[in-house]
Amino acid sequence: xxxxxxxSTNTLSKVSIVxxxxxxxxLGYGLLALNRSPYVARTKIPFDQPVPFSHKHHVAGLxxxxxYCHTTVERTASAGMPTTETCMSCHxxxxxxAPMLEPVRQSWATGxxxxxxxxxxxxxxxxxxxxxxxxxxxxxxxxxxxxxxxxLVHQENTLYMEWCLDCHRHPEKHIRPRDKVFEMAYQPxxxxxxxxxxxxxxxxxxKLTDCYTCHR
Amino acid sequence: MADHLETRNSTTTLAxxxxxxxxxxxxxxxxxxxxxxxxxxxxxxxxxVGFTISALIFGMLLMTILWLLGKGxxxxxxxxxxxxxxxxxxxxxxxGIGHAGTLISAILLLLxxxxxxxxxxxxxxxxxFAVACAFLYPTFHTGRPWxxxxxxxxxxxxxxxxxPRSPLLWDVFAVxxxxxxxxxxxxxxxxxxxxxxxxxxxxxxxxxxxxxxALGWRGSAQHWNHYxxxxxxxxxxxxxxxxxxxxxxxxxFAVGLIPGWHATIFxxxxxxxxxxxxxxxxxxxxxxxxxWYGMQDFITMKHIDNMCKVMLGTGLIVAYGYAMEAFxxxxxxNLWEMFMFKNRTTGPYGWSYWSLIIFNVLIPQxxxxxxxxxxxxxxxxxxxxxxxxxxxERFVIIVTSLHRDFLPASWGMYYPTKYxxxxxxxxxGLFLTLMYLFVRFLPSISIFEVRTLIPRASKGGAH
Numbered sequence: 001x002x003x004x005x006x007x008s009t010n011t012l013s014k015v016s017i018v019x020x021x022x023x024x025x026x027l028g029y030g031l032l033a034l035n036r037s038p039y040v041a042r043t044k045i046p047f048d049q050p051v052p053f054s055h056k057h058h059v060a061g062l063x064x065x066x067x068y069c070h071t072t073v074e075r076t077a078s079a080g081m082p083t084t085e086t087c088m089s090c091h092x093x094x095x096x097x098a099p100m101l102e103p104v105r106q107s108w109a110t111g112x113x114x115x116x117x118x119x120x121x122x123x124x125x126x127x128x129x130x131x132x133x134x135x136x137x138x139x140x141x142x143x144x145x146x147x148x149x150x151x152l153v154h155q156e157n158t159l160y161m162e163w164c165l166d167c168h169r170h171p172e173k174h175i176r177p178r179d180k181v182f183e184m185a186y187q188p189x190x191x192x193x194x195x196x197x198x199x200x201x202x203x204x205x206x207k208l209t210d211c212y213t214c215h216r
Numbered sequence: 217m218a219d220h221l222e223t224r225n226s227t228t229t230l231a232x233x234x235x236x237x238x239x240x241x242x243x244x245x246x247x248x249x250x251x252x253x254x255x256x257x258x259x260x261x262x263x264x265v266g267f268t269i270s271a272l273i274f275g276m277l278l279m280t281i282l283w284l285l286g287k288g289x290x291x292x293x294x295x296x297x298x299x300x301x302x303x304x305x306x307x308x309x310x311x312g313i314g315h316a317g318t319l320i321s322a323i324l325l326l327l328x329x330x331x332x333x334x335x336x337x338x339x340x341x342x343x344x345f346a347v348a349c350a351f352l353y354p355t356f357h358t359g360r361p362w363x364x365x366x367x368x369x370x371x372x373x374x375x376x377x378x379x380p381r382s383p384l385l386w387d388v389f390a391v392x393x394x395x396x397x398x399x400x401x402x403x404x405x406x407x408x409x410x411x412x413x414x415x416x417x418x419x420x421x422x423x424x425x426x427x428x429x430a431l432g433w434r435g436s437a438q439h440w441n442h443y444x445x446x447x448x449x450x451x452x453x454x455x456x457x458x459x460x461x462x463x464x465x466x467x468x469f470a471v472g473l474i475p476g477w478h479a480t481i482f483x484x485x486x487x488x489x490x491x492x493x494x495x496x497x498x499x500x501x502x503x504x505x506x507x508w509y510g511m512q513d514f515i516t517m518k519h520i521d522n523m524c525k526v527m528l529g530t531g532l533i534v535a536y537g538y539a540m541e542a543f544x545x546x547x548x549x550n551l552w553e554m555f556m557f558k559n560r561t562t563g564p565y566g567w568s569y570w571s572l573i574i575f576n577v578l579i580p581q582x583x584x585x586x587x588x589x590x591x592x593x594x595x596x597x598x599x600x601x602x603x604x605x606x607x608x609e610r611f612v613i614i615v616t617s618l619h620r621d622f623l624p625a626s627w628g629m630y631y632p633t634k635y636x637x638x639x640x641x642x643x644x645g646l647f648l649t650l651m652y653l654f655v656r657f658l659p660s661i662s663i664f665e666v667r668t669l670i671p672r673a674s675k676g677g678a679h
Contacts, residue, residue: 004420
């Protein structure tokens with residue numbers, strides 16, 4: 001009886017043992033990496049908007065405070081989107097004929113709101129409240145990144161639950177003094193953990209990690 | 217086939233220890249007879265008829281699953297207060313059935329019980345297929361089986377680990393460990409026989425398939441040395457599983473606070489019940505198989521007798537469990553326990569409790585009689601009775617405990633729907649389909665182990 005398999009099968013079988021392990025390991029690692037990639041998490045991708053509003057120009061260039069437009073950030077769950085009137089409080093006087101601002105003038109004339117594309121889109125089953133975070137010393141930039149450096153806003157962080165929980169479990173790593181919350185260029189001091197622990201105590205920050213804190 | 221094979225069974229009436237292999241066999245006849253089933257017997261009529269029926273029932277399972285995925289698990293009967301219906305009943309039933317395979321292949325191997333050799337292979341296959349059927353129920357009970365991987369601990373983007381305080385999670389580990397070890401054990405045990413199949417196969421296709429599966433086995437002394445070590449290690453790993461898996465399954469109930477579940481007797485009583493139903497299923501499968509394929513030489517009356525004795529023993533432990541439930545309900549003086557027992561025996565599901573006692577406790581007592589253990593049709597019927605009885609046991613534990621708990625306002629009834637039934641019957645179809653395929657394509661009795669039963673000319677006695 002002739003041999004069923006060619007002698008090279010010996011090598012092939014040894015190689016296949018190693019490669020199956022590597023392949024499965026690589027596949028698992030790859031899937032986890034893909035799941036956290038900017039492609040799946042939608043981070044670092046600027047979104048097209050009806051008006052190419054530049055936070056870089058308005059915040060870094062002109063020095064407008066976050067709260068000038070996002071008026072309810074300290075009081076309600078939603079930070080609030082500015083009304084067209086807020087835009088027109090300046091743009092009825094400057095750049096009145098800029099073609100870029102035509103949708104704003106249209107909105108003002110017709111009373112129909114501008115329809116911005118939502119960048120930070122939490123799933124409907126997650127309850128999030130801006131005011132509690134702002135009032136407990138979490139800076140805008142901690143979650144939204146350096147918005148003052150973004151010509152068009154992109155999502156800086158994944159908004160994955162692991163990202164939320166990292167701060168909810170260790171708030172001292174990210175907390176800052178209340179008066180620095182709206183400071184875009186704030187740099188945590190060298191003794192952040194020490195200061196953070198002190199602030200956590202002072203602001204009575206609870207490390208809320210129960211399911212129903214966010215999933216109500 | 218050689219003439220001496222016709223003398224089978226004649227020895228069983230002789231005095232002295234009954235043989236676990238009919239006399240007159242040589243190495244060659246054992247291999248010829250067992251290897252012929254996949255290689256030469258081909259497609260006998262009983263196989264085609266049996267397989268077709270099983271495959272059709274399996275098709276019903278697939279249709280049920282399709283409907284279930286489209287409509288959601290509301291098509292099943294579970295409700296408030298009976299949140300666990302057929303899905304958990306059938307899950308526990310199948311997992312229990314699997315236990316005989318592990319007991320035979322692991323514990324009886326370590327105890328050097330020679331009679332295990334000719335039934336271990338298909339008992340292990342039965343274990344695997346039963347676990348596959350069991351997997352169906354919790355997976356589809358989740359409602360969104362495509363997210364079932366959430367049950368496993370892996371570094372996910374939710375920074376969540378499965379809840380280690382839940383017995384349901386212990387189940388995940390217990391059952392997946394069990395499935396893995398059983399698969400590896402079964403496959404390792406198959407390797408020498410797969411090599412025999414490779415060497416005997418006539419068609420190129422069969423040679424290549426069996427050849428790949430045989431992993432280059434040549435039967436050298438070194439191979440056998442490795443094989444023996446691997447087999448002992450796996451038996452050592454499997455042995456605690458025989459006890460632990462169903463113990464963990466019983467924790468699903470025992471850790472709960474519901475009267476009728478919250479009992480310390482559950483682990484041993486579940487393990488005994490598992491082995492009881494497992495041996496019943498081995499007999500249900502072995503009796504037709506040995507008749508259809510003429511395997512009476514290898515699965516002798518001695519095997520049937522031994523399995524009946526195991527059933528009798530484990531059946532008595534199970535009966536003790538039932539008696540203790542009744543006793544503790546009275547002895548504890550606990551109002552809820554007493555109500556549970558009264559409701560279980562005389563409530564709306566009282567018929568299920570009394571059927572259970574008849575099927576699982578009373579009828580199997582005929583196994584005390586040697587005449588009964590030697591009567592093949594009777595043993596076959598008994599094995600079916602015990603299978604039904606063990607299914608009823610899980611029905612009684614789950615439904616009667618849940619449907620009337622502490623608060624009368626939350627009492628209710630559970631009625632299985634036609635999808636509950638088609639999922640249950642369908643899983644039997646899946647199980648039998650896999651069994652038919654196994655018997656057709658793999659040596660269903662371990663050739664090399666049975667060959668060790670042949671009396672040697674030199675030193676030592678019969679075995």
